[in-house]
Amino acid sequence: MNILVCIKRVPDPTGEVVLTDDGMAVDGRYAGYTTSAHEEAAVAIAVELAEATSGQVTVLSVGSEDSVEQLRSALAVGAHDAVLVEADADTLGPADVAAAIAEVITTREAAGTAYDIVLLGNDAADTGDFQVGIRLAYALGRPVAAGIQTIAVDGSIATLRGEGPDGTEVYEVELPAVATILEGGVSPKYPSVVGRMKAKKAPLDTVTWTGTAKGSGRAGLTVPPPPPSEVVVLGEGPAAAAKVVEVLTKLGVVSR
Amino acid sequence: MSVVVVIEVESVGSGARASLVSREALTFARGLGAGDVHAVVLGEASPGVVADCAEQGVVAVHVASNPELQRYAAAAWAAVIEASGRAARADLVVAPGTNRGNEVLAHVAARRNLDMAANVVRVDSVAPLVVERQVVGGAALEKTRVESRVRLMTMAGHAVEPIAADAPGAAEVRALDVTIDPTDLRAQVVRTERREAGDTSGLTGAKVVVGAGRGAGGPAGFDSAIALADRLGGALGVSRVVTSLGWRPHHEQVGQTGSRISPDLYIACGISGAIQHWAGCSSSRTILAINTDAEAPMVTKADYAVIGDMHEVLPAILEALDR
Numbered sequence: 001m002n003i004l005v006c007i008k009r010v011p012d013p014t015g016e017v018v019l020t021d022d023g024m025a026v027d028g029r030y031a032g033y034t035t036s037a038h039e040e041a042a043v044a045i046a047v048e049l050a051e052a053t054s055g056q057v058t059v060l061s062v063g064s065e066d067s068v069e070q071l072r073s074a075l076a077v078g079a080h081d082a083v084l085v086e087a088d089a090d091t092l093g094p095a096d097v098a099a100a101i102a103e104v105i106t107t108r109e110a111a112g113t114a115y116d117i118v119l120l121g122n123d124a125a126d127t128g129d130f131q132v133g134i135r136l137a138y139a140l141g142r143p144v145a146a147g148i149q150t151i152a153v154d155g156s157i158a159t160l161r162g163e164g165p166d167g168t169e170v171y172e173v174e175l176p177a178v179a180t181i182l183e184g185g186v187s188p189k190y191p192s193v194v195g196r197m198k199a200k201k202a203p204l205d206t207v208t209w210t211g212t213a214k215g216s217g218r219a220g221l222t223v224p225p226p227p228p229s230e231v232v233v234l235g236e237g238p239a240a241a242a243k244v245v246e247v248l249t250k251l252g253v254v255s256r
Numbered sequence: 257m258s259v260v261v262v263i264e265v266e267s268v269g270s271g272a273r274a275s276l277v278s279r280e281a282l283t284f285a286r287g288l289g290a291g292d293v294h295a296v297v298l299g300e301a302s303p304g305v306v307a308d309c310a311e312q313g314v315v316a317v318h319v320a321s322n323p324e325l326q327r328y329a330a331a332a333w334a335a336v337i338e339a340s341g342r343a344a345r346a347d348l349v350v351a352p353g354t355n356r357g358n359e360v361l362a363h364v365a366a367r368r369n370l371d372m373a374a375n376v377v378r379v380d381s382v383a384p385l386v387v388e389r390q391v392v393g394g395a396a397l398e399k400t401r402v403e404s405r406v407r408l409m410t411m412a413g414h415a416v417e418p419i420a421a422d423a424p425g426a427a428e429v430r431a432l433d434v435t436i437d438p439t440d441l442r443a444q445v446v447r448t449e450r451r452e453a454g455d456t457s458g459l460t461g462a463k464v465v466v467g468a469g470r471g472a473g474g475p476a477g478f479d480s481a482i483a484l485a486d487r488l489g490g491a492l493g494v495s496r497v498v499t500s501l502g503w504r505p506h507h508e509q510v511g512q513t514g515s516r517i518s519p520d521l522y523i524a525c526g527i528s529g530a531i532q533h534w535a536g537c538s539s540s541r542t543i544l545a546i547n548t549d550a551e552a553p554m555v556t557k558a559d560y561a562v563i564g565d566m567h568e569v570l571p572a573i574l575e576a577l578d579r
Contacts, residue, residue, distance in 0.1 A: 014532055218399070220399050234560055
C-alpha cells in the first residue's frame, strides 16, 4: 500500500518563544526547528504500516526549502521518498495547506500513484489550527478520523484506534482514508547511521502549489509577558518537608 | 443574530452534565453581546444538561435524536451542528476547545468552507470578528480575523470562569430534524474499549497531581512520586521527556501533546517547565515545584518551591506526613 505522511517544520516547542521583528511569526533561530510532535508519531506509524504491508511511505511538507531538513529526518527513519511543496508557510491558512496537499495527491493519482491512506498530525505544534487533515479529507472526498494513535490494515479496511473521553475508540474505515495522529500510540523512531546515509540519496521532489492563498487571517503575534515570580521558597532539600506538609494542610490536601 | 454553543456532556455521578469547558463557552458566548445564545448538545440532553444551559441563560437547546448518533462520528455531529445553526439563524458557532470540540467544528468548517479559529481566549471585536487565540501551546497569542459569513471558533479551556446568568434562560428543548448522510458515517466509532480502573482516567480529573520529569533519573525513579500521589489521593503525571525515553507510558504525560490538567494542587518534581509541559499544567490552581535549579521556569512560575533533589525531598515529605 502507498502511505502519505504530511509533516510540518516548527520551532522547537521546548525552547523559549521569540517573535520576528514584525511580530508576524515565531522566530525559531534560537530554539531551533523540529518536526511537529504528532507528525513524528505519524511517520513512525506509517513506517511500521509499510513494513507490515510491504508498502511505500512518501513524506510531504508544505513549507520553505528549510523543511528539507525535516523531510530528510523522516527519510532517515524509513520513509522512501519525499515531496516539498515550496511555500511561505507563515502566510498560509489551514484551508490553503489542505488545498496544496490535495493538489499533490490528485496530481500523483492522475500519474498513477494513488495513496491508500494519508496521515497528518492532529494539530501543529505552532499554529494549532486542528483543521488541515479534516479539510484535506473533504477536498478528497475521503473519510477521516482524528486523534488516532495506532493503525492496522487488513485488505481494504483500516482499523484506527484513539483515546476518547470514555476509553479507546475503534474505527474501521474503508480505504482510501485520512487519519490525523496524536502522539502516544507508537514509540518514536530514531535514525540509524545507515538510515541517515539512505536519506541523503532518497528521491525528493520539489513542487509548487498552483492555487491562490486565502491566508490565515493572522494580524500579529504576542508573547504574554511572564507574570512576576511570586514563588514562596519553602526551603532547601529534605529540611523543607515540614513546611511542605504545612502548605498541604493549609490547602486542605491533607487533614491533620 | 445569534450564537450557537456546542455542548459536550460528561457523566457526573449518576447523571450527565454540561462539561466545564462547555459551561465556560456558554458564559463567554453570553458576554459577547452577539445575540441570543442557543445550545446544541453532543450527546443526550438529560435534565441536568438542560438545567446547566438554563443557568447560563440559553434560550433554546437543540437536540438531535437520530439513532445513527449513538456511536460517535464527527461528520454526523457536524451535520447536527449545521442544522442547529440554521434553526437558530446563527452567524457564530462556539465549541469547547477540546480535541473533540475542535474536531467537530473543523468538520463544519470544511463542509461549509468557513473560517475557524481554534482555542480562542479573547474576542477583540465581534463585527468584524477579531479574536486572540492560543498558538505554540499557549506560549503565544495570535490575533486573527475570522472573515466568513458564519464564524466558527473554539474556546480554550479556562479562559473564563463559568458564571450563571443574571436571569436563567428558557432553555426550551427543540428537536432537530436532521438526515444523516451515509457518507458522514464512513468514519464512525465501532466500539469503545472502556478503561480499566486505575488506568489513565484519573489524571485529568485528579484534585492532586504529582508530576515527575527528567529529574526522576530513570524508569526506577518514580517510586516516591507515585507513593506521594497515592498518599494524597492523587495521580502521577510525567513530562514529555519521560515518555519519549520510555520511562513511563504516554497516557501519563502532561503537556501540549499529552493531558491538560487543572488540579487543585500540582506538585512538579524534577520538571524544568518547558512550554510543552506548561501548556498542560498552567491551569492548576496551586503549583509546588521541587527542583535542584532555583532558576528553572517551573520554579519561577510556581506558587511554592523547594530547592532540592526530588529523591531526597519526596521521601522526607512522605515521612513528615506519617509523623
